[in-house]
Amino acid sequence: QVQLVESGGGLVQTGGSLRLSCAASGRTFSTDAMGWFRQAPGKEREFVEAIRWSGGTTYYADSVKGRFTISKDNAKNTVYLQMNSLKPEDTAVYYCAYRSMRSSRPYSTTYGYDYWGQGTQVTVSS
Secondary structure, eight states, X not given: OEEEEEEOOEEEETTOOEEEEEEEEESOTTEEEEEEXXXXXXXXXXXXXXXXXXXXXXXXXXXXXXXXXXXXXXXXXXXXXEEOSOOGGGOEEEEEEEEETTOOSOTTSGGXXXXXXXXXXXXXXX
């Protein structure tokens, strides 16, 4: 089992910034990647960014290109999402996700991940 604890959400004005954190604990010895997804009211959960634990290769959605940056601290088993130039359409619950080595599914899909955090609300006011 892997437990994920997110933090850093909140309310921010358009153009502002927030930094999300997600700490993983438990059986994390086979980490392939960690990622961030988001879900707005009435919409499906969508991919935001992901990062490979070994090597640091990143994947991102076009909607956040140039504005959001994912990073990691292997020693702390923590992944971060720096969100800049926030827009009202970024408003959603943001979920951290964990992917083990045994998964061969695409990094941008929800079924490519084995464990999920509880989510943290990000609200961008206009």
